[in-house]
Amino acid sequence: MNDQSGKGQTRIQKQNSRKIREAALDVFSAEGFRGATIDRIAAAAGMSKPNLLYYYATKEEIYRAVLDATLDNWLEPLRAIDPDGDAVSELRNYIRRKLEMARDFPRESRLYANEIIRGAPIITEELEDLRTLVNEKSEIIRGWIARGQMAEIDPRHLFFAIWAMTQHYADFDAQVRTVLDDSGDGRFNDAARAVETLVFSGLRPRP
Missing domain, CATH: 1.10.10.60 (Homeodomain-like)
Incomplete structure (x- = not known):
């Protein structure tokens, strides 16, 4: 069929x-x-x-069917960044949603990570769509920078850093649970606070 x-x-x-x-x-x-x-x-x-x-x-x-559904779901928080919102609120919401996805969809995260590690042979075209979306959202961040809402930074590297910090909790879940000695969902709330502290401390506008 x-x-x-x-x-x-x-x-x-x-x-x-x-x-x-x-x-x-x-x-x-x-x-x-x-x-x-x-x-x-x-x-x-x-x-x-x-x-x-x-x-x-x-x-x-x-x-391909599983990966397509995963990628579409995985990009939804990025699509949701609002150009009319303020930098702190939008980035905080983005970080929270990425951590929620790490908590709720760990298999999807590992599937996507494995595909990228393989060199993305199946989703080469989809990564072009990702680049287009990242470039679109990067312009929003550049607008926030221009308005003095955050420090100067290459938005693409900011996204890389957020992805690394949030998806770590899904891709390396066994390591996280062992080090923290915590198998409950509370570790994701602690993670949100830690990631936000790191991100917003680094993005604080300089005189």
Whole structure:
């Protein structure tokens, strides 16, 4: 069938497609693209391999479907930065939303990180869209800088720093929990305060 859009599918077929993508997310985020197999995804989905192949013809097809959904979701906080907002409020909201995503979608974060580490062979075109979006939001930050709301900085490197600090809590979750001796959600509130202190101390306008 191979119809990821869901158009023309019955309710059961849509449920099975979602079940496959959910299982694939588990397998890909844990094993990476190379380590994942159709057999492992089918087993995780509780389906036979022939049944899975009715929905997705190849491992690459499943991976693309999962990765596309992940990337679209991952960029939403960046899209939400408001050009009419003030620097502190918008950046604080952005940091908070990125940490919420690290908390709520750790598998998606690891999947995306693994794809980038591989050299982004599947999402090369999507990274062009990311560059366009980052450039658009960078102009907002340059406007804040020009109005004296924050210190001079290359906005692209600011985004890199925020991504590194927030996504760390998903990609290196085992390390974070072990070092902090904390498996609760409180570590994300502490992380928000720490990241905001680092970012806003560095961005404070200089005389």
